[in-house]
Amino acid sequence: MSRPPGQPNPASGPAQLGLFDAAAPAANLWPEAEFIAALAALLPGPHLIRLTDNRSSLITVKPQKNGPLVVRLQRVFLASDQATLKALARFIVRPDRRCRAALDTFLSSRRDLLDACAREGREDSLKARGRHYNLNALLKKVKAEYGLRLPGVRIGWARLSPAGRNRRSIKFGSWYSKSRTVRVHPALDDPSVPEFFVEYIIYHELLHALFPPEPGSGSRRLVHPPEFTRFERKFKMYREARAFEREYVRLRLK
Numbered sequence: 213m214s215r216p217p218g219q220p221n222p223a224s225g226p227a228q229l230g231l232f233d234a235a236a237p238a239a240n241l242w243p244e245a246e247f248i249a250a251l252a253a254l255l256p257g258p259h260l261i262r263l264t265d266n267r268s269s270l271i272t273v274k275p276q277k278n279g280p281l282v283v284r285l286q287r288v289f290l291a292s293d294q295a296t297l298k299a300l301a302r303f304i305v306r307p308d309r310r311c312r313a314a315l316d317t318f319l320s321s322r323r324d325l326l327d328a329c330a331r332e333g334r335e336d337s338l339k340a341r342g343r344h345y346n347l348n349a350l351l352k353k354v355k356a357e358y359g360l361r362l363p364g365v366r367i368g369w370a371r372l373s374p375a376g377r378n379r380r381s382i383k384f385g386s387w388y389s390k391s392r393t394v395r396v397h398p399a400l401d402d403p404s405v406p407e408f409f410v411e412y413i414i415y416h417e418l419l420h421a422l423f424p425p426e427p428g429s430g431s432r433r434l435v436h437p438p439e440f441t442r443f444e445r446k447f448k449m450y451r452e453a454r455a456f457e458r459e460y461v462r463l464r465l466k
């Protein structure tokens with residue numbers, strides 16, 4: 213039996229931290245594999261389901277001669293509830309007025325996700341492969357190692373901005389919640405920077421997706437709430453990463 217998005221997989225091993233239990237992503241999305249399996253269970257006959265970032269064509273159904281039914285769906289449907297999932301299955305098999313109305317209502321309510329996908333599609337400058345590190349590979353590794361169910365996250369090297377004369381800090385990474393994008397400082401694409409530190413920066417930024425800022429005292433926001441800090445310390449080489457960070461900053465800004 214399939215389960216609704218945001219609920220943990222009981223088969224997950226103890227090595228996974230289960231961060232998806234502690235806090236759900238802002239858009240409460242299905243993990244891609246589980247969404248495809250749940251939808252497939254509602255469809256007859258052989259079929260091939262693909263998820264895309266195409267905003268102009270949200271649903272494409274193509275019968276293949278002597279082959280499976282090919283279904284392409286925009287990733288916005290990862291936010292489907294069970295009723296929307298059933299309406300989607302009916303639309304794929306035999307569309308009618310009722311399922312069309314249900315899907316129209318769903319898409320109207322998730323305009324935020326569609327807009328985010330459109331912004332991501334325009335980010336042609338997002339480059340993940342550097343001269344020394346491939347951020348896509350490291351992102352996949354970090355998500356798998358720590359059990360982070362964060363579908364739709366993109367990653368790339370940030371643009372190098374000119375340093376000011378009185379610069380006293382370095383921003384190693386950034387999380388952009390609307391486009392679900394991680395940006396990493398290009399200075400880390402260097403053989404002198406250990407891989408575990410780049411992984412730590414990615415892990416840190418992903419935690420921002422799970423633990424958004426909370427209201428603090430006065431008008432200030434608590435960017436790193438207690439739960440964020442607790443999970444950050446579960447990074448396997450947390451002490452080594454923080455030590456490298458301090459030394460790196462000391463040498464770069466002296």
